[in-house]
Amino acid sequence: MTTKEKHLKIMHYTDSPSYELELTSKYCKALLIKLFNQVCSEITPEEFAVLDTVSCHKGFCQRDLAKLILRDRANTGRVLDSLEKKGFIKRSNDTKNNRLVRIVNITPSGEVVLKELTLRFQPIHEKMCKIFSEEDLLILRASLKKVREAISQIVDMQI
Amino acid sequence: MTTKEKHLKIMHYTDSPSYELELTSKYCKALLIKLFNQVCSEITPEEFAVLDTVSCHKGFCQRDLAKLILRDRANTGRVLDSLEKKGFIKRSNDTKNNRLVRIVNITPSGEVVLKELTLRFQPIHEKMCKIFSEEDLLILRASLKKVREAISQIVDMQI
C-alpha cells in the first residue's frame, strides 16, 4: 500500500470521517442544549435554528425552508406552528409558480429574541472559533461543504 | 476589525461551524440510511454503528459503551437488547470495581454481518475520502477532535 492510498483504507465504520462527524455533531448539540437550559429561554434549540434560518431567508415558503434545515415538510410545518403561536414568525398565503404556498417571515418580536440569544451565545462561538487557526477553520468549512456536495450527488435529499 | 479577528465574528448561528457540522452530519446519516435501504439488511444503521463499536472494544460494560456512542444508558441497553435478540452480541454478568456490570461481546455471527457490511460500504468510504487531499483529511479529523475536546471542557456529557 503506497502512502497515497493509506488514508483511504477504512477498517471500521466508527473510524470513518462520517461517523466522527456524527459524534462531533452530538457534542455540538449537547453544548447548545446546555446553553439553552442556562438561559431557560422561551424557545427550543431547534426552534432557534429555524428562526435564524427564517431571518436569513426572507419570504421563503415552507418547503424551501425544509430544504435548508434538512427536515421533512411535516416537521418543518410543526416547528413553524410553534414559532407562529409564540409570535416570532408570521405566515401569509401567497403563490409561487402559480401554486399556493405559505410564505414565512420573522416578526419584530422574533427579531428581538433572535438577537438576544445570538448575543448571548457570541462568547461561546468565539471561543469555539479561537481553537482553530484561521487557515484550519477555512479548511474545516471547505471540507464540510465538500462532504455535503459529494453526498448530494449520491443521494437525493428528497424533501 | 483586524484580519486576525475576522473569522471570529458570528452574526448568525446558522453560519457557525457547529451548525454546519450538524447539517453535514445529517447528510452523512441520509447517505448511510440510503445504503442500508439498498442492501435491505437485517440490522439498522444505528445497530450497525453500535455493533462496530462493540467489536472495537471487547469486554466493555454497557455504560462505557454508552459513553463511546454518546447515548444514554437506557437507549444503549435497548439497542443491545435488539442486537442480542438477533444473535450478533452476547452479554455476560461480571463485576467491575466490585460492581455488577453486563459485559458485551460480539458473536461469530455478529462478526460475519459486520464484516460483510463493512466490505459493502468500503467503496463509498473510499470515494468520500478521495475528495480530500491527505493533508486536508488530517486537518479535518484533527479539527473535529479539537471541537469534541473543547466542548468536553464546557459541558459534562453526563452518561
Next chain:
DNA sequence: ATAAGATTGTTGCATTTGCAACATGTATTT
C-alpha cells in the same frame, strides 16, 4: 376534455430518543 401526475402543506402513526424514577448492589460517612 378528462385523466393522470406533480407540488405544497397537513394529519396520523410508528419509531427513536432522552429524561426521570426505580431496583439493586456497593462505597462512604457519621
Next chain:
DNA sequence: AAATACATGTTGCAAATGCAACAATCTTAT
C-alpha cells in the same frame, strides 16, 4: 451499624422525527 451517597441497568413516559396517506390546486398527457 445505620444512613447517605454513588454506580449500573431497566422501565415508563413524553417529546421529536420521519414516513405514508390525504386534501387542495395546478400542469401535462392522451
